[in-house]
Amino acid sequence: MSGKLFVISGPSGAGKNTVLNRVITLRDRVRYSVSATSRPIRPGEIDGKNYYFVSREDFEKLIAQDALLEHAEYVGNYYGTPIEPIRRSLAEGVDIVMDVEVVGALKIKKRMPEAVLVFLTAPSLQEIRRRLESRGDVSEEKMTERLARARWEYEQAYQYEYLVINDDVDRAAAELMAIMSAEKSKMMDRFHLLKEELSCFTPQCPNC
Numbered sequence: 001m002s003g004k005l006f007v008i009s010g011p012s013g014a015g016k017n018t019v020l021n022r023v024i025t026l027r028d029r030v031r032y033s034v035s036a037t038s039r040p041i042r043p044g045e046i047d048g049k050n051y052y053f054v055s056r057e058d059f060e061k062l063i064a065q066d067a068l069l070e071h072a073e074y075v076g077n078y079y080g081t082p083i084e085p086i087r088r089s090l091a092e093g094v095d096i097v098m099d100v101e102v103v104g105a106l107k108i109k110k111r112m113p114e115a116v117l118v119f120l121t122a123p124s125l126q127e128i129r130r131r132l133e134s135r136g137d138v139s140e141e142k143m144t145e146r147l148a149r150a151r152w153e154y155e156q157a158y159q160y161e162y163l164v165i166n167d168d169v170d171r172a173a174a175e176l177m178a179i180m181s182a183e184k185s186k187m188m189d190r191f192h193l194l195k196e197e198l199s200c201f202t203p204q205c206p207n208c
């Protein structure tokens, strides 16, 4: 059975990374899609793990080569999803979780309608501001931009299939994993299992 794509969006400061890390640690056969970005690396981030950090020029080459499933500009920087690792994982039957802002997520849904869209956010916009401030690396101007963007993202959230409120990392991760399990149990995706059984379900079969 091929893997499933879970696209997680939500404002910067919602705690998506922490929740996704928890899910990847706890759940089998799931990989995180590492995006490419032209934004500068932050302290503590690792190239190739958190993002592939590239120049704007190199990012534009990736666009020209059609190497991205989607891309979007967010607060002045490019972000995009390399397509090849996704193809490979899905073919291997490994699920993918990805952290993509709203414009990119909706592009993915158009291109791959079977992708599952989950909006994950903090309990309030005040909490998002507090989390961004505690990072200490976001200027007041960028903060205003990110909060305005968060408001706009809330307005788009009705286009998502699920909403997870990150009031507690363990609880939010458990909820996301429950969504993943439910999506993977859908009859449409599993009917082949019954069909295999039916093909064997004959009076001649010694096991049936």
Ligand code: 5GP
Binding pocket: 008, 009, 010, 011, 012, 035, 036, 039, 070, 071, 072, 074, 079, 080, 081, 099, 100, 101, 103, 104, 105
């Ligand atoms: P940050 O700079 O805080 O790491 O990420 C900023 C925003 O970029 C987040 O909302 C995140 O979801 C989004 N983002 C990260 N990777 C991608 C990507 O590959 N494509 C798109 N469209 N957005 C992304």
